[in-house]
Amino acid sequence: MTEFLTAALGFILAILAVGLVRILRGPGDADRMMAAQLIGTSGIAALLLLGTVSGVSAAVDVALTLALLAAFTSISFVKKGTSRFEADLPGSTEAG
Amino acid sequence: MTFASMSFALALEIVLAAVVLTGAVWTVASRETLPAVAGFVAYGLLLSLVWVRLGAPDVALTEAAIGSGLTGALLVGAAARLRSGEEQIVMERPGMVLRVLATMLSTTVAAALAASVLLLPDPAPTLAPAAAENAVATSLGNPVTNVLMAFRAMDTMLEKIVLLLALIGVWSLTPDRFWGGRPGPRHHADPQGVLAFVARVLPPVGIIVGIYILWTSADHPGGAFQGGTILAAMWLLVMMAGLADTPPVSERRPRLLLLAGPMVFLIVGLGGLAFGDAFLAYPMAYAKLLILTIEFAMILTIAVTLGLLVAGPPERECGS
């Protein structure tokens, strides 16, 4: 079982590396933000698998923290990264 | 453990290290700043995986919360503001000679470090048995909390004061006419929009998780910094969605909160001097109670300090 989960973990890390390449190449800001989101999600999945494989049950707490902080960071990434679209003007952040 | 599963685990570690270094290379090599920052955040996220693998979930929590999350938000904000000045600086790339010299220097340093890692003494020196032996004194089950709050409590207290000093340094960069005003821009968002929605739904969950991380730190990985960082992030999210404004730095309440943690720490420390053996010596019967009191005062102080550090110096007058 550990072997299977380790293999799954390696696979998720590969996905994460692809996400990294995507941010590197772009081309648009939107693609980069999507890639950042993919990295966050796959990072959390990798952390959960790693916790199970390594027998560190506190990894779930780390994943919880990471989920909250990744949410915060990607929201500020999207908001600040789109500031050239004047996202800070009243009512302009959402389509409504 | 069989040999096959050993090498399987080793392969995993090599893959993990390779992905971590990809993030690091790209943080340095990327031409644009915002992707470099995104790379750094990804690097921090992967680093917390490494910390879990190294058997240090306490550090993994700190890295996930502060090292990657909050630093990332800080850097993203700065990168977005500096964007207009970027083109000009890209022109002034360093010369060939400097780059070759820098490559040689950093390769030498990396090689020396690698050599010293390979030549580390065996068996490794460790203070773990000493930490386990003295754990009785505090009746806390988490050795890292023991070190931070009891054995090396002085470091932790001074670290809080460093945080406070950094905030004073940031505030002292305020332009004269905004002194005492509110930090950061006033964010506006559609109150019915998705950002306002998530800023209403996520913070209650975040507050519970933050307090849980503190509460569990007595016997499991966690602590006041990690919990406080989550609280700070939730506060910043609410401000980013325009549901609340940053407090003016001249207001009394946030200032009291900024001082609460270090003051409680100092009072307990001086109490140790008066009633116990030394500064910060906890009487054995009250050790756990005192440590938890300090940590609860700390989590509020840390949340407010970190939030205000990310918000930056005041740049508006109180009314605007």
Add this chain to the structure above:
Amino acid sequence: MSAAMVFGLCAAVAVGLGLYGVITNPQPLRKILAFNLLGSGVFLLFGVIARRGAAAGFGGDPIPQALVITGIVVAFSATALAIALLLRLFQATGSATLRADAPPGAGSDPSRP
């Protein structure tokens, strides 16, 4: 070759990369980033030493681990201060360059009415 060894080498490379970035990158924000990279490499070395000292039923020596936690918080404070300084420089001169002979930019200083 153990886990600690793999991550120890990884830490050495991270320190080298960070050092290279600090020296060669002209943008101050990128220097701050690279400096953080360098610092995280040093923290990782501490983690490797902690892992090698695993004993008494702990996954690692708790003393280096606690030192790293303190270090991460202090690094964050320093980063926040550095970024505030940089943004103030940008506000005051209109450019974020460290060159002394830089031409004054078109930025407006809000402290000047």
Add this chain to the structure above:
Amino acid sequence: MSFALDIVTIAAVSAGAFFFLAGTVGLLRFPDTLTRLHALTKADNLGLGLMVLGLLPRTESLRDGIKLICVWVIVLLAGATVSQLIAYAARREGSRQ
């Protein structure tokens, strides 16, 4: 019993990995921003969800199980928000060109 749980783990984690793969391939190959966004959300919702489902039988206590599910719910919420914001930014970028 434990054999059945192993099957659940293997099936759910494999399915989760498949959706991660699908999301990534979509992110790389789909023609425009909105379709790529559509592909990405599969990784968020189903990929991580199935992984969590697969790891549930491996948890040591009920508390860990609840925390696992919380992780998924938080990621769902954040993913939905970020996707909306990206889609909106992409639409404005498109209309300006």
